[in-house]
Amino acid sequence: MKKVEMNSPSKGIWVFGDYRHYFQNRVTLQLIAKAKTLAQRLGAEVTVVVLGERVHQYAMEYVAHGADLVMVVDHPSLKNFQVETYSRLVAALVEDYRPEVFLAGATPFGREFFPRLAKRLKTGLSTDCIALEVDAETQLLLQTTPAFGGELLAEVITQNHRPQMATVHPGVFEERIHDSRAVGRIIYPEVEIHPDERVQLVSSRPEQSKKGYLENAAVVIVGGRGIGSGEQFQSLFDLAELLQGEVGATRPAVRAGLTGEDRLLGQTGKSVKPRLLITVGTSGALQYTTGIQGSETIIAINRDAQAPIFEIADLGLVGDARSILTLLLEKLRKRL
Numbered sequence: 001m002k003k004v005e006m007n008s009p010s011k012g013i014w015v016f017g018d019y020r021h022y023f024q025n026r027v028t029l030q031l032i033a034k035a036k037t038l039a040q041r042l043g044a045e046v047t048v049v050v051l052g053e054r055v056h057q058y059a060m061e062y063v064a065h066g067a068d069l070v071m072v073v074d075h076p077s078l079k080n081f082q083v084e085t086y087s088r089l090v091a092a093l094v095e096d097y098r099p100e101v102f103l104a105g106a107t108p109f110g111r112e113f114f115p116r117l118a119k120r121l122k123t124g125l126s127t128d129c130i131a132l133e134v135d136a137e138t139q140l141l142l143q144t145t146p147a148f149g150g151e152l153l154a155e156v157i158t159q160n161h162r163p164q165m166a167t168v169h170p171g172v173f174e175e176r177i178h179d180s181r182a183v184g185r186i187i188y189p190e191v192e193i194h195p196d197e198r199v200q201l202v203s204s205r206p207e208q209s210k211k212g213y214l215e216n217a218a219v220v221i222v223g224g225r226g227i228g229s230g231e232q233f234q235s236l237f238d239l240a241e242l243l244q245g246e247v248g249a250t251r252p253a254v255r256a257g258l259t260g261e262d263r264l265l266g267q268t269g270k271s272v273k274p275r276l277l278i279t280v281g282t283s284g285a286l287q288y289t290t291g292i293q294g295s296e297t298i299i300a301i302n303r304d305a306q307a308p309i310f311e312i313a314d315l316g317l318v319g320d321a322r323s324i325l326t327l328l329l330e331k332l333r334k335r336l
Contacts, residue, residue, distance in 0.1 A: 012099040013039050017050040018109055019058040027105030029175035032066045041134040047071055053079040063184035066176045070186045075193050083112055089191050091120040099163045101141050106167035114167050123161040129168045146267035171215040171271035219245030220274040225252035226281030227321050233258040235325050242332045250288045266291040281321045284309030
């Protein structure tokens, strides 16, 4: 590998650039913004690592969103993600440049890729983090992540191994405004591409799904276990369709089989920051409310007037969820 000198390589903060579904999945841009804040405290640079084919346009986008340097490995064989290939190549880059911190999104991609990478590098990994900070005394990365099924929050540090690695939920941090005048460096390190990797992608096709992108929705309707039945939960989709929104769920609702894991909100799920969030039949447990704190306006519907959810709601409706939803749908259908 041909090594290219960078400023303070042992103190660099790296972000893995997952450019797939770029306009919907903004977690890489959110991590760049947070990395910039952390880098200021460490006196470091922010580097985005990108693997793929013809990805220069994404490198330019990452510079415009705050990256000091973008490291691009561009090759036709990297067009599609293959975990063994990506792990081997990125591990080689890490061993050569030795960054202090390496971050990725807690997406299905990140959850598959980063544990394998951490194993190769013999370092620790905090997954599904909801906060990142730098300890003022030790300069170590403080990684806040749910523990014991989301019942507690654990503060984790990687004291003796490098890089300090973490995956972070989409929607936790705000991305920086696109700056077309931003200046950054782009390098193309030489790496060994093996055409005969052990695992080869034979074919692929996109998943046929009507699911939207919860993290970017302006309106989110959330159902909890208190909503009752799967039939009643379906009414949330009717409401979301009328309001051009998306549907989320709490852990109890997912466990009850009312909807899938991909709609889970909270410490062990996704974080959202919609303009309007309507939460129905949710008690307001910490595991859930952590994922909705960025909402501009929260409307809560619950039959229990003492439910903790009303403490964070801007408007609360006490009553039977079925009756209130039926009336709300009726009124909206007449107006829209």
